[in-house]
Amino acid sequence: MRVPILKQGGILIASIQSALSDEDLLQLRDDLVQQVGKYRSRGAIVDVTVLDVMDSFAVRTLRAIAHMIRQRGAETVIVGIQPEVAFAMVQLGLTLGDVATALDLEEGLAFLGRNPKTGPLHGP
Amino acid sequence: MERKKRRPEDETPGDMAQRNQTSESTTALLRELVAHLRMNRTQLREEWARRITQSQLLTAMTREEIFAEATSVYDNYVEVLETGSVEALQAYARNLSERIIPRGVETHEVLGIVLLLRDVLARSLFGKYQSDFALLNSMLDAYEPAANRIASTVGVGFVQERERIIRQQQEAIRELSTPVLQVRDRLLILPIIGVIDPQRARQLTEQLLRGIRANRAKVVVVDITGVPSVDATVANHLVQTVDASRLMGANVIVTGLSSEIAQTLVTIGVDLGKINAVGDLQGGIEEAERLLGYKVIMTGEAANEPQA
Numbered sequence: 001m002r003v004p005i006l007k008q009g010g011i012l013i014a015s016i017q018s019a020l021s022d023e024d025l026l027q028l029r030d031d032l033v034q035q036v037g038k039y040r041s042r043g044a045i046v047d048v049t050v051l052d053v054m055d056s057f058a059v060r061t062l063r064a065i066a067h068m069i070r071q072r073g074a075e076t077v078i079v080g081i082q083p084e085v086a087f088a089m090v091q092l093g094l095t096l097g098d099v100a101t102a103l104d105l106e107e108g109l110a111f112l113g114r115n116p117k118t119g120p121l122h123g124p
Numbered sequence: 125m126e127r128k129k130r131r132p133e134d135e136t137p138g139d140m141a142q143r144n145q146t147s148e149s150t151t152a153l154l155r156e157l158v159a160h161l162r163m164n165r166t167q168l169r170e171e172w173a174r175r176i177t178q179s180q181l182l183t184a185m186t187r188e189e190i191f192a193e194a195t196s197v198y199d200n201y202v203e204v205l206e207t208g209s210v211e212a213l214q215a216y217a218r219n220l221s222e223r224i225i226p227r228g229v230e231t232h233e234v235l236g237i238v239l240l241l242r243d244v245l246a247r248s249l250f251g252k253y254q255s256d257f258a259l260l261n262s263m264l265d266a267y268e269p270a271a272n273r274i275a276s277t278v279g280v281g282f283v284q285e286r287e288r289i290i291r292q293q294q295e296a297i298r299e300l301s302t303p304v305l306q307v308r309d310r311l312l313i314l315p316i317i318g319v320i321d322p323q324r325a326r327q328l329t330e331q332l333l334r335g336i337r338a339n340r341a342k343v344v345v346v347d348i349t350g351v352p353s354v355d356a357t358v359a360n361h362l363v364q365t366v367d368a369s370r371l372m373g374a375n376v377i378v379t380g381l382s383s384e385i386a387q388t389l390v391t392i393g394v395d396l397g398k399i400n401a402v403g404d405l406q407g408g409i410e411e412a413e414r415l416l417g418y419k420v421i422m423t424g425e426a427a428n429e430p431q432a
Binding site for chain 1: 326329330333334336337340341342364365367368369370371372373374
């Protein structure tokens, strides 16, 4: 299933709706990195709330997405990692490195809003 | 408990078939034995209670209590010999254990009294059938397996009850030991007291992560002042907790690392580089407030002093 990417001002929001196959993840990567350039976005949010499993490929791809987007001049936040997933990840030694994380979409938006590079968000 | 309940149903048909096939005489012998035990109830009970007191068992109980319990156990015992079903005895053993465990009765005492009863009854059989050795032999053949089964039933019942209580208490301690407290909006503290074993560390982390989501926390102060020692395993658990919290978008500040613990960690070479450590809980909360953008201002008379 293809992940819908929403544009909200200067921010792109990739909202994952169901468990993703490896191909879906790569598709998400390609779409997101491409659209950051297309819309001249300053920030991207990947919402993983619905994922109750994250394997090493998913974690690596998310990290890759964040790094690629940074090279295109935008910041990425991964939001909505579940407690169980977070715990499993550290136990398996999977880390997101220097990639920003936030509790949920709202927090992610607030984080990008505070970030001098990406925020403040457009609007009054 | 489920296993116990199923047991008589599972065993009874096979049991009875076997009994019918192999030893019809056993049933007759047991019936005779039961009659003998019923007849000498008072005397044997008293003898048993006397031996219990003599052996210094059940010292936590009074003589009257011992006699009352002895009577119940005796009657249950005879009933098991008669019916071959240990269910009532099991229930009684559980009930008895529930009553006597809080009074500090030990496993060896319970096993001791059941074995004493077995001895007392065996002695009385010796006395009764001493003239007819063959009959005594077959009587003991019938009596011994039943008596052993009773002894193990009571012993197992007691131990199971004890284990149940221990599990219950462990559970209680575990729940008490890891409070996740909110001190300000979006700020949690997790004071850890006592030894951290791997199981507890895991539970701590899970509870903290759930707390982060439930309270929408951004900063967590983990205070380990009350942790007596930290080794490589515990340190790694701390690092894991910090990493997992960060994945959920929360910063972790660790406070209360004593000088001994700091020395140990440096000596064994644990990499705590990723951990944000602050000296004490107060410092940790101040740092957390700074991260969250709080500014605490004194009011009243003390307000003239500069605020750190």
